[in-house]
Amino acid sequence: MTVDVFTAKAFGGNPLAVVLDAAGLCTSQMQSIATEFNYSETTFVLPPRAAAHAAQVRIFTPRTEIAFAGHPTVGTAVVLARELEARGVSPLADLVLEEGAGLVPVRLMRAGGAVIGAEFRAPRTLEMGPRVALEDAAACLSLPAADLCRDLPPQVLSVGLPFLVVSLASREALRRARPSLAAHERVLPPAGTDSVFAYARGDTAENLHARMFAPLDSIAEDPATGSASAATLAFLAAQRPGRDAETTWRVTQGVDMGRPSLILGRTTKRKGVVAAVYVGGQAVNVMRGSLDID
Numbered sequence: 001m002t003v004d005v006f007t008a009k010a011f012g013g014n015p016l017a018v019v020l021d022a023a024g025l026c027t028s029q030m031q032s033i034a035t036e037f038n039y040s041e042t043t044f045v046l047p048p049r050a051a052a053h054a055a056q057v058r059i060f061t062p063r064t065e066i067a068f069a070g071h072p073t074v075g076t077a078v079v080l081a082r083e084l085e086a087r088g089v090s091p092l093a094d095l096v097l098e099e100g101a102g103l104v105p106v107r108l109m110r111a112g113g114a115v116i117g118a119e120f121r122a123p124r125t126l127e128m129g130p131r132v133a134l135e136d137a138a139a140c141l142s143l144p145a146a147d148l149c150r151d152l153p154p155q156v157l158s159v160g161l162p163f164l165v166v167s168l169a170s171r172e173a174l175r176r177a178r179p180s181l182a183a184h185e186r187v188l189p190p191a192g193t194d195s196v197f198a199y200a201r202g203d204t205a206e207n208l209h210a211r212m213f214a215p216l217d218s219i220a221e222d223p224a225t226g227s228a229s230a231a232t233l234a235f236l237a238a239q240r241p242g243r244d245a246e247t248t249w250r251v252t253q254g255v256d257m258g259r260p261s262l263i264l265g266r267t268t269k270r271k272g273v274v275a276a277v278y279v280g281g282q283a284v285n286v287m288r289g290s291l292d293i294d
Contacts, residue, residue: 003286004016006253014254034061041071043058053103055080074119210229265277
């Protein structure tokens with residue numbers, strides 16, 4: 001089944017393939033299927049290891065398996081909840097997915113009784129990796145260093161999946177960004193990532209415009225990146241002076257590639273530490289079918 005995630009309309013957001021009842025598939029078959037779909041991610045739903053959880057979920061890009069990702073978590077939760085309820089299970093409010101990065105709690109979003117989306121809590125707290133020189137980060141985006149914000153140096157951030165997060169000075173700079181494969185090959189692997197998440201502030205500090213590039217992972221540009229958004233929001237919340245705060249965020253992504261997406265975020269800060277980050281959005285069904293596997 002395929003769904004478009006972080007959108008309320010088909011052919012927007014980030015497409016995701018969800019393979020249900022995947023217990024009979026081996027890892028190499030999963031990777032081949034993900035490469036065949038050629039979406040930024042494909043998920044495979046397996047029986048949970050613990051009976052209290054909804055499912056074990058394995059996530060593959062066209063090139064490799066990853067431990068966690070945002071739009072696959074939201075999309076898989078929505079598909080799974082809809083499938084279970086169609087089979088007669090009582091309406092669900094919450095579920096827990098077993099992913100490579102750990103347990104991911106998910107809250108379902110409903111309208112008129114129907115599941116329309118989901119919000120997950122990131123499986124890990126913010127992990128801050130190495131900083132990258134402004135000139136190197138700018139080269140990855142084919143931009144001059146003057147387009148980057150000097151007060152927030154480019155840095156690898158993660159709440160389960162690492163990204164080089166780059167703050168840009170303007171929405172116009174974000175619009176001009178283009179991935180440079182040569183710079184990605186030179187800069188990113190030594191920093192411990194293969195992806196760049198660039199953002200610019202919107203009308204308010206809590207509204208961001210974003211783009212994500214991962215040509216090293218066969219993803220020229222990603223329309224909506226929940227895991228990178230979660231890490232970025234956790235980082236921005238940590239920079240704020242308040243010791244205790246609940247902050248809501250909006251991240252708009254995919255606009256410059258014709259697949260507008262809306263990612264909704266929440267951060268919880270306690271005693272000066274970001275205790276939790278949540279990311280959610282809507283998802284719509286697009287296709288349903290079967291796989292013919294020899």
